[in-house]
Amino acid sequence: xxxxxxxxxxxxxxxxxxxxxxxYAYVTQFRLGLGVxxxxxxxxxxxxxxxxxxxxGISHAxxxxxxxxxxxxxxxxxxxxxxxxxxxxxxxFFGAGNILLDLGRPDRVLYMFIYGHLTSPLMWDCISITIxxxxxxxxxxxxxxxxLALLRDRITDWRQPIYRVLALGWHGSHEQEQRLQTAIAIxxxxxxxxxxxxxxxxxxxxxxxxQPMWHxxxxxxxxxxxxxxxxxxxLLLTMILLRKIxxxxxxxxxxxxxxxxxxxxxMTLLWFYFTFAEYLTAFYGHEPVEMRIFWAxxxxxxxxxxxxxxxxxxxxxxxxLCNRVTRKIPGIAVAxxxxxxxxxxxRFTIVVPTLVNPRLPWARGSYTxxxxxxxxxxxxxxxxxxxxxxxxxxxxxxxxxxxxxxxEQGVAEVTERLRGYLPGExxxxxxxxxxS
Amino acid sequence: xPRWGMVIDLDRCSGCRACVVACKQENNVxxxxxxxxxxxxxxxxxxxxxxxxxxxxxxxxxxLPMLCQQCQNPPCVRVCPVGATQKxxxxxxxQIYPRCxxxxxxxxxxxxxxxxxxxxxxxxxxxxxxxxxxDVSVRPKGVIEKxxxxxxxxxxxxxxxxxxxxxxxxxxxxxxxxVESCPAKAMYFGDLDDxxxxxxxxxxxxxxxxxxDELGTAPNVIYLKEST
Numbered sequence: 001x002x003x004x005x006x007x008x009x010x011x012x013x014x015x016x017x018x019x020x021x022x023x024y025a026y027v028t029q030f031r032l033g034l035g036v037x038x039x040x041x042x043x044x045x046x047x048x049x050x051x052x053x054x055x056x057g058i059s060h061a062x063x064x065x066x067x068x069x070x071x072x073x074x075x076x077x078x079x080x081x082x083x084x085x086x087x088x089x090x091x092x093f094f095g096a097g098n099i100l101l102d103l104g105r106p107d108r109v110l111y112m113f114i115y116g117h118l119t120s121p122l123m124w125d126c127i128s129i130t131i132x133x134x135x136x137x138x139x140x141x142x143x144x145x146x147x148l149a150l151l152r153d154r155i156t157d158w159r160q161p162i163y164r165v166l167a168l169g170w171h172g173s174h175e176q177e178q179r180l181q182t183a184i185a186i187x188x189x190x191x192x193x194x195x196x197x198x199x200x201x202x203x204x205x206x207x208x209x210x211q212p213m214w215h216x217x218x219x220x221x222x223x224x225x226x227x228x229x230x231x232x233x234x235l236l237l238t239m240i241l242l243r244k245i246x247x248x249x250x251x252x253x254x255x256x257x258x259x260x261x262x263x264x265x266x267m268t269l270l271w272f273y274f275t276f277a278e279y280l281t282a283f284y285g286h287e288p289v290e291m292r293i294f295w296a297x298x299x300x301x302x303x304x305x306x307x308x309x310x311x312x313x314x315x316x317x318x319x320x321l322c323n324r325v326t327r328k329i330p331g332i333a334v335a336x337x338x339x340x341x342x343x344x345x346x347r348f349t350i351v352v353p354t355l356v357n358p359r360l361p362w363a364r365g366s367y368t369x370x371x372x373x374x375x376x377x378x379x380x381x382x383x384x385x386x387x388x389x390x391x392x393x394x395x396x397x398x399x400x401x402x403x404x405x406x407x408e409q410g411v412a413e414v415t416e417r418l419r420g421y422l423p424g425e426x427x428x429x430x431x432x433x434x435x436s
Numbered sequence: 437x438p439r440w441g442m443v444i445d446l447d448r449c450s451g452c453r454a455c456v457v458a459c460k461q462e463n464n465v466x467x468x469x470x471x472x473x474x475x476x477x478x479x480x481x482x483x484x485x486x487x488x489x490x491x492x493x494x495x496x497x498x499x500l501p502m503l504c505q506q507c508q509n510p511p512c513v514r515v516c517p518v519g520a521t522q523k524x525x526x527x528x529x530x531q532i533y534p535r536c537x538x539x540x541x542x543x544x545x546x547x548x549x550x551x552x553x554x555x556x557x558x559x560x561x562x563x564x565x566x567x568x569x570x571d572v573s574v575r576p577k578g579v580i581e582k583x584x585x586x587x588x589x590x591x592x593x594x595x596x597x598x599x600x601x602x603x604x605x606x607x608x609x610x611x612x613x614x615v616e617s618c619p620a621k622a623m624y625f626g627d628l629d630d631x632x633x634x635x636x637x638x639x640x641x642x643x644x645x646x647x648x649d650e651l652g653t654a655p656n657v658i659y660l661k662e663s664t
Contacts, residue, residue, distance in 0.1 A: 033554070033557060116518065
């Protein structure tokens with residue numbers, strides 16, 4: 001946070017250029033219309049909606065780690081919470097941004113709020129994501145206050161006024177500590193059902209229509225599982241990169257990757273279970289309309305996407321994560337990248353094949369994304385990394401006060417807790433001698 | 437309250453597509469270009485779908501004029517986030533162009549694929565703009581459009597009827613452009629709830645069916661299947 005090397009500036013330059021190119025692509029689309037994409041009739045949704053679901057999915061990283069692990073009192077979360085929460089907040093903007101890209105009339109986006117119809121799942125989406133965005137931003141901010149106060153006191157360059165304002169007069173008094181802990185606890189509990197509702201509602205945009213292979217009740221939980229899956233993978237990738245670049249080996253230890261790697265493995269299996277259930281059900285029902293889409297994915301034009309998805313979402317991560325030998329940082333890096341690619345493919349194979357094969361037996365479509373869609377996809381990824389890189393420079397990416405709290409209080413608390421689990425008053429009594 | 441509906445007799449449809457041309461002319465839909473056809477973006481509020489069945493020499497060509505089915509239970513209305521597509525009390529599913537945000541959810545949800553999107557600003561060949569219908573708005577880019585049962589003709593009929601102090605007649609006074617133009621007289625239009633009309637009588641014919649009836653959309657467009 002104190003020094004910036006040439007490598008950083010080069011990264012910023014590359015990312016900013018990609019974003020600039022994306023802006024050019026969008027201006028072209030805004031000027032001419034959505035015709036500059038590869039979308040058509042009947043494939044009305046393509047890259048933008050896929051990316052929307054994908055980015056919103058990744059936002060589940062922060063919630064899982066911060067909120068759930070906080071509530072479970074898992075001490076190992078401490079160095080990870082800040083970077084996870086930052087992912088959530090930033091990626092949500094890009095997720096929602098993809099909807100803006102997709103609108104034929106983005107100048108009318110406020111109509112969703114002025115004239116919103118609550119019968120539309122897209123409206124539920126809008127409400128849910130807005131609440132999630134506000135909630136997770138608040139959560140990130142509140143949990144940063146003690147660190148902002150620390151920066152206010154230590155850093156004296158141009159950034160100090162920012163910290164002073166944001167620190168809200170924190171001086172670490174007991175009363176303030178109590179308030180902070182209460183606020184964080186409330187937010188942590190509140191943000192979990194909100195996050196679950198977000199991706200459920202995103203899935204319902206598809207599931208609430210009567211289109212074949214979309215109209216499935218499994219979509220709600222399926223998307224949430226997929227979101228947590230891609231979220232953990234993205235988080236692991238972020239952790240590995242930050243650890244390497246900023247030499248955080250002391251903070252992000254093997255054990256953190258061990259635990260998150262095991263979580264990722266659990267999600268691999270859970271994802272496979274849901275996917276298998278979904279496709280087996282469709283296959284056994286053998287409805288002609290659904291089977292056309294089924295075969296399009298399994299052996300038809302979308303087979304390369306489908307089977308790559310199975311390989312990258314199940315085979316590769318399972319192989320790497322199932323044993324202790326490969327479940328180390330290099331292996332986890334490969335598995336995480338694989339999962340990110342696979343989850344994007346999963347979103348794509350849900351959105352597009354159904355639209356390509358509508359119910360009417362005589363209508364068939366095809367979809368090839370145009371340079372505009374690909375550029376905007378790249379620009380959004382670059383934009384996310386860019387904002388994240390700026391975040392890392394302005395705010396400590398490891399929660400300083402939480403790690404300190406872990407050292408000062410966590411150790412004692414955990415020891416006390418462990419004692420409570422064991423038999424006897426203090427858990428230190430000797431076991432009664434047999435036969436006495 | 438009339439429930440406007442249409443009956444199309446598939447025994448009579450010759451596939452001439454006069455309805456397609458008449459509709460485009462009446463409703464300010466620009467003629468489709470080759471580029472649009474190749475990129476699967478043609479806009480035809482009514483279109484005659486041709487399906488070839490069987491192998492030569494036992495082939496059979498089936499023709500199905502497909503337009504907005506004006507469902508009584510429209511999937512598109514349910515999913516529109518801003519209420520740009522709404523069902524009127526007289527059974528017409530309307531499309532409000534200044535409200536539409538172009539999200540294309542309705543187009544994705546429609547099982548009949550009869551919602552059309554303006555991918556670019558519509559453009560007409562030179563001098564064509566002189567033939568635009570002043571009663572129908574010209575749509576901007578980025579909004580959805582679809583068949584409205586020529587609701588501008590209903591408005592005109594209502595105005596004339598109000599001037600004369602009566603209601604719009606349940607058949608014959610208000611006719612969409614496609615019905616009017618059909619040379620084979622394959623299309624009938626009127627109030628489906630008025631049992632005295634021919635359209636209501638044909639809607640209860642033994643040959644009558646609705647496309648994808650099992651979906652529960654309850655279309656107000658009824659077809660009479662071919663008798664061979």
